[in-house]
Amino acid sequence: xxxxxxxxxxxxxxxxxxxxxxxxxxxxxxxxxxxxxxxxxxxxxxxxxxxxxxxxxxxxxxxxxxxxxxxxxxxxxxxxxxxxxxxxxxxxxxxxxxxxxxxxxxxxxxxxxxxxxxxxxxxxxxxxxxxxxxxxxxxxxxxxxxxxxxxxxxxxxxxxxxxxxxxxxxxxxxxxxxxxxxxxxxxxxxxxxxxxxxxxxxxxxxxxxxxxxxxxxxxxxxxxxxxxxxxxxxxxxxxxxxxxxxxxxxxxxxxxxxxxxxxxxxx
DNA sequence: AACGAATTCAACCGCCGGACG
DNA sequence: CCGTCCGGCGGTTGAATTCGT
Numbered sequence: 001x002x003x004x005x006x007x008x009x010x011x012x013x014x015x016x017x018x019x020x021x022x023x024x025x026x027x028x029x030x031x032x033x034x035x036x037x038x039x040x041x042x043x044x045x046x047x048x049x050x051x052x053x054x055x056x057x058x059x060x061x062x063x064x065x066x067x068x069x070x071x072x073x074x075x076x077x078x079x080x081x082x083x084x085x086x087x088x089x090x091x092x093x094x095x096x097x098x099x100x101x102x103x104x105x106x107x108x109x110x111x112x113x114x115x116x117x118x119x120x121x122x123x124x125x126x127x128x129x130x131x132x133x134x135x136x137x138x139x140x141x142x143x144x145x146x147x148x149x150x151x152x153x154x155x156x157x158x159x160x161x162x163x164x165x166x167x168x169x170x171x172x173x174x175x176x177x178x179x180x181x182x183x184x185x186x187x188x189x190x191x192x193x194x195x196x197x198x199x200x201x202x203x204x205x206x207x208x209x210x211x212x213x214x215x216x217x218x219x220x221x222x223x224x225x226x227x228x229x230x231x232x233x234x235x236x237x238x239x240x241x242x243x244x245x246x247x248x249x250x251x252x253x254x255x256x257x258x259x260x261x262x263x264x265x266x267x
Numbered sequence: 268a269a270c271g272a273a274t275t276c277a278a279c280c281g282c283c284g285g286a287c288g
Numbered sequence: 289c290c291g292t293c294c295g296g297c298g299g300t301t302g303a304a305t306t307c308g309t
Contacts, residue, residue: 051295
C-alpha cells in the first residue's frame with residue numbers, strides 16, 4: 001500500500017523560491033506561527049509542498065540564522081562533532097546556534113572534507129590517511145571487528161538516539177593521540193563551549209541568546225513592529241547581516257507581540 | 268572575450284520513526 | 289497491535305556561479 005504523497009503533486013511549484021513566495025511564507029508564519037506544515041501552503045496562499053515550505057523556513061528564512069561561511073572555531077567544532085556523531089547533521093547543527101543541518105552538510109562536503117584530506121586525515125574515519133590504509137590491510141584479516149569503521153556506518157539502522165551511548169565514545173577512540181588536542185586547540189579559548197562539548201556543561205548559547213534578545217528587541221517599539229514593512233525589513237536584515245543566536249524563543253515573543261498588535265490595532 | 272571545467276549550495280527526494288486514532 | 293499521518297533526516301541533484309585556459 002503506497003503512502004499518500006506529502007502534498008498534491010499537481011499544481012505544486014518546484015525550484016527556487018521567489019521573493020514574493022518568501023514574503024508570503026514569512027508573513028504567514030509571523031501571523032500564525034509554525035503549525036501543521038502540510039496546511040501551510042494552502043493557508044499561506046503558496047503553490048508549494050508543505051515540506052518545501054518547512055525546508056525554506058528552516059534553512060533560509062528563519063530569523064535566527066547566521067549567514068556566511070563558518071568561522072574557524074565553528075569548523076573545528078563541526079569536525080569534532082562529526083568525529084563523534086558521524087553524518088548526523090541535524091545533531092551537529094543543534095550544537096551550532098544559527099546554523100542549519102543543510103548548511104553544515106554542504107560546508108562539510110565542499111570545504112571541510114578537502115581540508116581534512118589536505119591535512120592527511122580521512123574525513124570519514126578521522127584517522128590519519130596512512131594509518132587508515134594500513135589498518136585497511138590488517139582489517140581484511142579480522143574484518144568484522146571494525147571499530148575503525150566510519151561513524152555513520154554503524155548507524156545504518158537509522159538509530160538516532162540523542163544520548164547515543166553507542167557510537168560516539170568509539171568514534172573518539174578512532175582519533176590518534178594528538179588529534180583530539182589539535183581539534184580542541186582552537187576551541188580552548190571558549191571554555192563554556194568546550195565544557196559543553198565534553199558533556200560537562202549546559203549548551204553555551206543561552207547567555208548569548210538572551211543577550212541578543214535584548215539587542216534585537218530594540219528593533220521593536222514597545223515590543224511591537226510598527227508595521228509589516230518594519231518586520232519584514234528586520235527579518236531580511238537578520239539574514240543579510242548575520243544577526244544570530246537569539247533563537248526561536250525570541251521569535252515566538254515577536255510573533256506573540258504581532259498577534260497582540262493585530263488584536264489591538266486592526267489593519 | 269569565450270568557453271568548458273570545477274565548485275557551491277538551495278532545493279528535492281525518499282526513507283524513517285514518533286504520535287495518534 | 290495496526291495503519292496512517294506528519295515532521296525530520298541524510299543523500300543527492302542540478303542550476304548558478306566562479307575559476308582556469
